[in-house]
Amino acid sequence: MPSHTLTRALKNRFRTSKPYLCLVLLIGLWLAASFQSTPSAFAAGRGVAGRILDSQGEPVTDAELKLFVDNGPVPVAEALSQPDGAYLLVLQLEHQVSRVRVEVSRPHFEPYMWVPAPAELAVLLEQGSFVTHDIVLQRRVNASFWVVTLVFLAMLVVVATERLHNTLAALLAMVIIFGVSLLGETVYPDLFVFRFERALEHVDFEVIFLLLGMMIVIGVIEETGIFQWMAFQAYRLSRGKVWLLALVLMGITATASALLDNVTTMLMITPIILEVALAMGINPLSLVLPALLAANTGGLATLIGTPVNIMVGSYVGLGFNDFVSNLTPGVLLALAGLTLFVQLRYWKEYHAPQHALAADLLARLEENGRIRDPIKLRKSGLVFGILLLLFVFGDALHAPPAVLAMAGAVAMLVWVNPNIRAMLSVVDWTTLVFFIGLYIVVGALQEVGLLSLVADGIRDAVGNSLLVALLAVVWLAAVFSGLVDNIPFAAAMLPVIRFMTRTIGGAESNALYYGLAIGADLGGNATLIASSSNLVVAGITERAGYRLTFRKFLAVGLPATAITTALGCVWLVLRFT
């Protein structure tokens, strides 16, 4: 075969097989990359490999490693630790060496130096490679630690006292941390926290997308009037029995909160509950408060019920069914206790004589409790039903809940309400921005080591007992959530719980994460300021002439929290210990 014919044949072969070659090349590059990033892969190469961990056993990323030989001033090898803590120092030793030392440095950690023992050095020189023991870096409390801690505490105070909107508070905290970090890079190294790229790694975008998707889904459903219709049907079903009306309303708000969200449920349902109560001549708070407490409790039952559950689920990788099997029975138990408490607490109100509704009031109530858009309800109900099924079977499909929620949102946009501008306007972007800012602030807390210190402290206090740890986490979360916004608290606690889960025997069942969810969610019933739903309900009742004061709420909310949290603990103990 002439040479030019051979060349043409090869060229043709190359052209037709080019996509495959590209694929092979890509796979080759990927393999090469993975070969360089893991110690086990390196074992066949030439150099020193190992892992860098913190005192909690968490991998330390971006630690700078330098290898020196024979006391030389210039490192012969340099590397950065990977996200899994692994590092690889590639050696080009051209002559015999008598001494090797590895220096490790990382902001917020004490510097570390490793010098191989003579036997280790012999192995390295003889075999050309050596895998070290895990290098554990000790935390260093410096100026950035105090700055970030103070900024976080200030953020909590500002949010709790409503000096600033929580989104603005989180953004302000984030900007201060970035500013301080910038000073650290240029002026005073002890102030360095993290770079912007590193900060973004702390943002959990699965949470952001799950919230975004559910906001659109809920935004369509709440337009249909389904909440108001259910409240009116509860009135009809109860046939004038107030205790039964309270019971049915609690069931409705608990279920709606578990599947949608508690704030929307209470915003839509509270006005019509007030109307029913006033028309019947009973104190509206005796119906509104139980419905509110049930809504806050019911939200705990599912992955999508509360922002805290969404955060926990995403952080741990828990699916919809995990929450249903591990929390829903506990929630039912808590709701049973809550119902008993409410029936006793409002016994007088529920059994006092009421007057029949006047015809015009009944007509108006009926009008306010009708389905506003039946076609939209049918369509959105179908989409939501399918979405719930997907959540249930999503685990088997390995589909992240955020993807399913976004699919549900898109289905709503395409089929139910194609007005993209209107539907995107129902998304509460401030909430999403709040989460982004919050994750970065909490990421800063992780970077400077505050959360490690807290984890060590709690671990020392509870020892190795899962029962003690469980009770401590639940009640600590409940108390904090009664006083400050439970979302920043839960976000900060997640890395702490991760450490405890790894170190306490039996906690690998994720019991402590469920404990955090129970405490943080049920703590929202303790005080008026503990939950957004409490505050919006107070706003509505005030507009109907019934002021829900802090003290008035506390008198009902605190015992309700104690009862439901205690029952939640009972469930956790039965389930996990």
Next chain:
Amino acid sequence: MGVILCATRGGEASLETQDAAIALAKQAGDELIFIYVYDVEFLTHANYALREDLVADELNRMAEFLMTMAVDRAKAQGLSSRSVVREGEFRAELLSALQEEQARLLILGRPGEDDGRFALEHLSELARRLQEESGIPVRILPD
């Protein structure tokens, strides 16, 4: 025959105000208009997705319901009355309603026990400002 505007909500304290306003209107032979002003300012407390338009719509329905109850109450006491529902800032909406209805008197409800120690003080100050700006007498009832 003049017009009396009675700002009311619907709580137990409001019922006494409504009764006092009904009695006053009957005595003077005036027309009684119940007015309810609402806003959605409280939604700033929430940190989760909210539809202000839908909440405002629900509050409007609740306000209409409460005003129906007030009108029914007046009717039961032998007085024909009507009601007005407005959305916006309380003082500004009252001022505008006073002008539109050409009212001769504005009645505000006395704060209830739950409204706090300084509520009456604040309400008196509001009444004084409203009277000053509208030139229409303002009374806090029941006395």
